[in-house]
Amino acid sequence: MIDATPASSPSVLLGLRRLQEETFRQGALGFGSQEVVSTSVIHQAWSRRTEDIKRNDVWGYREFAVDFSDHSMDLWLEEVRRESYRAGAGTWTSCKVYLYPDSDGRLETFDFELFRPNSDDGIPDRPADALTLFQDLKAFPRTLDNIPQWMWTVFRAEGVTPPVYNPQLQTVEWANKRLPVTETGTDFSAQPQIIDPSKEPGVFAKISRKLFG
Known part of the structure; x- marks a missing residue:
């Protein structure tokens, strides 16, 4: 919430x-x-x-x-x-x-996309794709349980693994990389830390189960 x-x-x-x-x-x-x-x-x-x-x-x-x-x-x-x-x-x-x-x-x-029932320009509103939502979660990361179902539906449909917030380290993690997260979102001025998944398999296993069942 x-x-x-x-x-x-x-x-x-x-x-x-x-x-x-x-x-x-x-x-x-x-x-x-x-x-x-x-x-x-x-x-x-x-x-x-x-x-x-x-x-x-x-x-x-x-x-x-x-x-x-x-x-x-x-x-x-x-x-x-x-x-x-x-x-x-x-x-x-x-x-x-x-x-x-x-x-x-x-x-x-x-906490969802608003679509116009009738657009003034005649062009239907397009929903966000997985890459768009990936960038959102990389900037404003969430824990697995706080990623809403409508986002998961898009990620599953396109086979994309989203960035996830690590509350223990206060970081966002994606593609074996990690960045610190501040009170206003991810600190992109920091140098990404490389994660060794063999030493930290837990979070990636949880994401895989959530994404693919």
Whole structure:
């Protein structure tokens, strides 16, 4: 279970206030609207974001000529996602940001991918493949039991062994390599340690049983 960054954390509240000011000013994507809902799916390799805007009680999409600034939305969400990481438990994958012109906004996070029932560009949302999820778990590693079933389904289908968090050593382990993990995820500035599986067979045997039964 992911203990996500609280909705009342300073970084979330500051980001929501900044977004409110930016979204509803003249010329911005939410100017004159009643509500803006921004939905994001965020992976290490790629991300997807869409907006639904309510005007005169009718929902519609945003114009492509206007968007949030990178700092106010995308970079902020990446920061919150890092802050939400809990060692061995992971971090969230998708989120919804609710913005209103005259009241406080809110952030909801989800530990799965959100797909649009009808995309505004006519292109169906694509689910993450095993390589994408591999990169996510390498950056924000989880213990075997905390990798959700939807991820295991993808890994099994493609025959990919995911990185796994080692709580005893506070490291992430993959392909006979090991890196330290901090409170905000894997420390990629460190030099990977090479693991001798003949001396440490336990974790790899557990992964194999989980992956292949």
